[in-house]
Amino acid sequence: MKYHFVCLWAFLLPLPSSADDVVKAGIIESQTLKAAVDSQERIDSLSDDILSMKAQIEHLTRETSNLDTYREHLELLQSSQEKEKSQLLEKIADISETRAGIVPLMYKMVDSLESWVQQDIPVKRVHRLNRIAQLKTMMGRADVTVSEKFRRILDAYRIEMEYGQKLSVFSGQISLDGLEREVEMLHLGRIILVARTPDHRQYWVYDRDASQWQALGEDLNEDIDLAFSLAERTDIPHTISLPLSVSFSTGGTR
Numbered sequence: 001m002k003y004h005f006v007c008l009w010a011f012l013l014p015l016p017s018s019a020d021d022v023v024k025a026g027i028i029e030s031q032t033l034k035a036a037v038d039s040q041e042r043i044d045s046l047s048d049d050i051l052s053m054k055a056q057i058e059h060l061t062r063e064t065s066n067l068d069t070y071r072e073h074l075e076l077l078q079s080s081q082e083k084e085k086s087q088l089l090e091k092i093a094d095i096s097e098t099r100a101g102i103v104p105l106m107y108k109m110v111d112s113l114e115s116w117v118q119q120d121i122p123v124k125r126v127h128r129l130n131r132i133a134q135l136k137t138m139m140g141r142a143d144v145t146v147s148e149k150f151r152r153i154l155d156a157y158r159i160e161m162e163y164g165q166k167l168s169v170f171s172g173q174i175s176l177d178g179l180e181r182e183v184e185m186l187h188l189g190r191i192i193l194v195a196r197t198p199d200h201r202q203y204w205v206y207d208r209d210a211s212q213w214q215a216l217g218e219d220l221n222e223d224i225d226l227a228f229s230l231a232e233r234t235d236i237p238h239t240i241s242l243p244l245s246v247s248f249s250t251g252g253t254r
Contacts, residue, residue: 099146106146109153110135113160121193121208121245123163123185124170131156164189169231174204174213186228193245194224205243216243 114132117125135156138144167188173180174195183195183204193206195213203216203224216224220243227242 102146102150106150106153107139109157110139113153113156116160120163121187121190121206122174123187123190123193124172126172128160131159163187167231169228176204176213184228186224186231188227188242191244192242194227194242196221196224196228200225206245208245 110132113135114129117128117132135153138149138152167186169184169186172183172185174183174185175181181197183197185193185195187193194216195204195206196202200221203221204213205216206212207214223242
């Protein structure tokens with residue numbers, strides 16, 4: 001009976017220490033594996049962060065390079081603009097000098113044109129002098145640019161030149177013996193200016209040398225009437241004889 005008690009007691013004794021170590025080793029191994037997994041996860045996360053930072057650095061590097069290129073471009077633009085500014089200031093100075101010289105020139109041109117019209121044969125003289133009066137008024141207007149003033153003066157000169165190339169008919173008044181008479185006038189350039197009464201009974205030619213009208217004989221009436229018809233486009237061209245308003249010889253023959 002005692003023997004059996006001893007055996008039972010043997011079964012009730014604690015497990016050997018080697019089994020304990022095995023359990024502990026398993027726990028440690030499990031913890032080690034978990035720590036390794038956690039470490040790998042942290043490494044993977046850090047690797048992703050590093051790759052992201054590397055991509056950002058590369059992006060910032062490209063942006064910096066682009067900014068450097070753009071800065072160089074702006075510097076070139078600034079240099080070009082400074083050069084253009086300098087050239088523009090020079091042009092403005094030149095324009096100011098030109099304007100200072102052209103304004104007196106325009107006044108002289110208007111005065112010369114007025115003198116010319118007053119000395120020219122009296123073809124639409126009142127109308128032409130009115131145009132010059134308008135030019136004089138224009139010269140004092142601040143709302144008209146210098147270039148526009150110059151253009152209008154040149155246009156007036158062009159119109160005056162055209163008077164020397166035209167054959168035309170117009171109505172007007174002439175002074176005869178201190179009296180003004182309504183007449184029909186015809187001019188061919190600046191070499192012929194004749195007039196007739198509306199009833200075609202009296203005819204005159206303007207003598208530029210004497211600055212007066214001279215009566216014509218009846219022998220030229222038909223040719224003068226034909227010239228009027230030609231100028232008014234009511235007749236076909238003919239060979240006609242007309243008195244000249246200017247002399248081409250010292251003898252005074254016209």
